[in-house]
């Protein structure tokens with residue numbers, strides 16, 4: 001390899017890395033953002049969704065939810081032809097609720113980088129969300145849970161949080177998707193299960209049947225591929241721009257200008273790719289509260 005070829009290759013690798021991480025919901029918006037609105041279904045009635053796990057009138061202990069586990073979270077009814085439903089924002093909401101969501105990204109091939117000292121976790125962010133009492137939904141990859149099992153358990157047993165599925169591998173469920181390696185339909189379906197298995201293995205119990213496509217990339221084929229997993233796909237309507245951001249004030253301003261009642265904000269729980277998120281949250285939370293907003297988990301938005 002000549003020097004110039006090497007330089008080009010290195011530049012291409014850097015560009016691809018940037019694209020991959022920006023693809024964790026940090027890009028300019030979901031490629032299918034326009035289309036998913038058409039797929040918004042009607043949320044399943046919360047009453048019927050929770051009926052199966054609510055203790056019966058006779059108080060049968062067998063019907064009671066498992067100790068430590070939350071009541072069954074609401075999901076949306078499947079879309080046309082049984083496709084996985086897609087939730088983006090609670091548009092029917094008039095009260096000022098907002099869901100901050102954090103993607104705990106780690107790709108299946110990033111183990112060596114973690115061993116090399118790169119931090120894919122962000123304990124200070126989790127601590128701040130606890131201190132500020134901000135209920136939040138963490139979209140975790142299975143690989144992240146394997147790398148940080150103690151944190152996955154701590155988050156997944158704290159009622160302040162719920163853990164949703166962000167795939168095991170953080171590979172693409174449809175291609176192209178920011179240069180992420182693509183999974184075929186069978187591998188995509190298995191990838192969802194493998195992430196839930198990793199959460200269980202870590203000891204997380206506050207898991208919810210919500211799924212965020214890596215990079216937010218999906219099409220009808222991807223929605224069909226994961227339909228038997230019975231998850232609700234969760235996108236977002238507010239991009240925080242925290243991926244690779246250096247200025248927490250700019251991230252906070254972007255969020256504050258984008259939030260509407262019922263909004264879902266996408267942020268990240270990984271120091272490696274989103275180093276100023278915790279500082280941004282410190283600014284966002286008091287300001288939105290001043291404006292009358294209440295922070296909720298995604299399950300509360302879907303359940304309304």
Ligand SMILES: [Zn+2]
Pocket residue numbers: 023024025103105166170214215
């Ligand atoms: Zn991601």
